[in-house]
C-alpha cells in the first residue's frame with residue numbers, strides 16, 4: 638500500500654471507530670413508555686393484586702409451597718429484602734425461576750415490582 642492509501646485507511650478506521658463509539662441505544666427512545674405506571678407504585682393497588690393473581694395459588698398463608706408465603710406486606714417484604722422476589726421473577730440464576738411451571742411474567746409486571754422495590758418497597 639502506498640503511503641496515501643495507508644493514511645486514508647487509518648483515517649477511515651478512526652472515523653468508523655468514532656461513529657461506533659458514539660452510537661448507543663437509548664432505552665427510552667427504543668421502547669417508548671407505553672403508559673404503564675412508571676413511579677409512585679402502590680403496594681395495595683399495584684403489587685399486591687399482581688402477586689395475588691400470579692403467586693398466591695402457591696404462596697398464600699394456606700398454600701405455602703416451598704415454605705414461601707407472599708401473602709401480606711410483612712411476609713412479602715422478607716423476600717424483597719433477601720433479593721429473592723425480584724430474582725425469582727427475573728429468572729436470575731441465583732434463585733428458582735417463578736412463577737413455577739409457567740412463563741415469565743410480562744415485562745410490564747416485572748417492572749412494577751422492580752420500580753416498587755427501587756422506590757423503597759413502601760407499604761402504601
Ligand code: HEC
Nearest residue numbers: 691692695702703705716721722725732733735736737738
Ligand atoms: C405452581 C406453584 C407456584 C407458583 C404459581 C409460584 N411459585 Fe414460587 N415457589 C414454588 C415452589 C414449589 C417453590 C420452592 C422451589 C424451590 O425452592 O426450588 C417456590 C419458591 C419460591 C421462592 C424462593 C426461591 C428461592 O430460590 O429461594 C420465591 C421467592 C418465590 N417462589 C416467589 C414466587 C413469586 C413471586 C411467584 C409469583 C410471580 C411465585 N413464586 C409463583 C411454587 C410456585
